Amino acid sequence: MSSPAPSIPLLDRTKLPLFDQIEPNQVVPGIRAAIADTQGKLEAFEAVVQPRWGDVDEEMTRIFATLNRAWGTAYHLLGVHNSEELRNAIAEVQPEVIALVNRASQSKSIYAASKELAGEPGDLDAAQRRILGKSIHDMELSGIALGEDDLVTFNSQDSRLAALSMEFGNTVLDATRAFRMILTEKDEVSGLPETLLGMAAQSASTNGSPEATAEDGPWHITLDFPSYGPFMESADRRDLREKIYRAMVTRGSEGPDNNKPRIDEILRLRASQAKLLGYSNYADISLSRKMAKDVPEVRALMEKVLGLAKPKGDAEIIEIREFAAAKGGPAASEFMNWDVSYWLKKLRVERLDFDSEALRPYFPLGKVLDGLFALTNKLFGVRVEAANGDTPVWNKDVHFFNVYDEDDSHIASFYLDATSRPENKRGGAWVSGSIGRSVVLAPEGATAQRAVPYVVCNFPGPVGDRPALLSFGDVETLFHEFGHALQNMLTTVDYDAASGTSGVEWDAVELPSQFMENWCYHKETLQGFSGHWKTGEPLPDELFQKLTEARTFHTGSGVLRQLAFGEIDLALHFDYNPATDGTVFDLQRKVSERTLPMMPLMEDRFLCAFTHVFAGGYAAGYYSYLWAEVLSADAFGAFEEVGLDNDQAVRALGRKFRDTVLALGGSEKPAVVFEAFRGRAVEVDALLRHRGIA
Secondary structure, eight states: OOOOOTTSGGGOOSSSOOTTTOOGGGHHHHHHHHHHHHHHHHHHHHTTOOSSHIIIIIIHHHHHHHHHHHHHHHHHHHHHSOOHHHHHHHHHHHHHHHHHHHHHHTOHHHHHHHHHHHHSOTTOOHHHHHHHHHHHHHHHHTTTTSOHHHHHHHHHHHHHHHHHHHHHHHHHHHHHHHOEEEEOSGGGGTTOOHHHHHHHHHHHHTTTOTTOBTTTBOEEEESSHHHHHHHHHHOOOHHHHHHHHHHHHTTTOSSSSOSHHHHHHHHHHHHHHHHHTTOSSHHHHHHTTSSSOSHHHHHHHHHHHHHHHHHHHHHHHHHHHHHHHHTTSOOGGGOOGGGHHHHHHHHHHHHHOOOGGGTGGGOBHHHHHHHHHHHHHHHHOOEEEEOTTSSOOSSTTOEEEEEEOTTOOEEEEEEEEEEOOTTTSOSSOEEEOSOOOBSTTOOTTOSSBOBOOEEEEEEOOOBTTBOOBOOHHHHHHHHHHHHHHHHHHSOOOOSGGGSTTTTOOTTTTTHHHHHHHGGGGOHHHHHHHOOOTTTOOOOOHHHHHHHHHHTTTTOHHHHHHHHHHHHHHHHHHHTOOHHHHOSHHHHHHHHHHHHOSSOOOTTOOGGGGOHHHHSSSOTTTTTHHHHHHHHHHHHHHHHHHHOTTOHHHHHHHHHHHIIIIIHHTTSSOHHHHHHHHHSSOOOSHHHHHHHTOO
């Protein structure tokens, strides 16, 4: 059968995605053409499939190559260039894509060939055996063993879950961009930093007030985090902090497009699928694919950290309340959730003489990138070079880079979309990409298809003559996401199913990303990526010292927040029973009472915007951030042990990290990969030390 219509740019695999030619109206005809082509090839293959690696892995990779690329590109655009037309197009064909994927996962002949090969693996290497085992398990979780009626039910639920997930994410995006607090008086912006005033005036300029200035307004404050976060920390007007806080914690929970019914239906469908597959609950399905062996093991780690962090977090909130009351703020009995960030900042300034906003001028995006790439070269021996204009992008602010190895060979590339665009781009930060390293899909004359991930963040953009200036939290986010990109770009695995982050257990996939964050606190590294946007002066020693002191200042509350999210997610998918536990919000409050130092508002509906769990891949897996941080902190501990300023030892250890954690991807179990780097099993001590809760 011939390949699908090459005249549709969305389907062109001869080069990188043609973002300057791809339009929403191509999605339906393009995806349907790819589905028809893929289905024809799949049916022909099923009749001849044999129990050999080239059939059950390589040929399936070839069959789905065009559809995977096209669908990945379309879904990527949904996150970074969202539109009603694109939403409708994806929603129209998504059930057809899912039906075809399920058809392949539920193919009796392919499953039989895979099982036979697994029974007599012959010359398969360890990575191939692991991939084959995971593939068989995935087919079983896709319902391959179900009877005909149950299979129809399962597939219908799968399609519905995908639709609900997309609707959930779109609702959060819509709720975020629908809110805009318009400020016109100077007292309304009292306390706000210059960078936020400029950004708020720029937002006003693009939304009906072209005459807006940072000095005189008007100013538009949004729920996009680059606006919301600094406002909550700095706005003197308590009533305005309350207004925007309430809007944030009720996103997606009001009006006709309320996500609460979607949450209930998603949970019901996940539980139903678990029962169909013979599992007690959805969490057991989730953990069957993860590094942690079961829910009790996860909860044991969470309880250990909770026991250490809870007294610290409780004491922190008491300290903030007392400080606020002593400084003329609300009395302890009147202290509210919208007061926490504001008075914590003032407490930090008084105790440490440290205001995080003082760091922002030292972190222009371009300088931070230069420092990040210099660190990457030092640790892993690769060179990153800008290649803007070499390939089409979806927005003028998107940058493109090539990555070269020590022998100057071009080994990977990546896109960087760093700027916040709340009008059509979802919040948060992530790395994705439908183009991974692949030997099977290597272009003619090449040994492998190069990995080209998307690195997406939401940082404030330039304002006037001032470049994009990052907060220190933004810097950590950039280093974090680039860690994900590095695992995709520096993999040496030949098999698509284990290349880069593919096949890596979800609770280990954050290891490289969280590992990279630690370098932000290394003085030499930080001086390399800091430079005042006007003078070029690196971050002064005095500010660096204050930054390191602030790292563990009042960290207990942040740890508890992550633990609460992880426990709520786990409980919803493991032992939540609506008949006895009430609504999901009742469960949220029950978990919050045990974990958080300060209770959420009664009307808090953060679950309605919990996209990680209800519109992402973290269902019964949000604990993964904590689990992987144990791995990443211990990995960074190896560098601390040889001395972070011991350049020769750090370079050697960096190459070892590249050759194990980054190179091996999903070809080995995470514990095996970790031990190959560290020389021993993981220990939790480094995490507790880094978090200041040991």
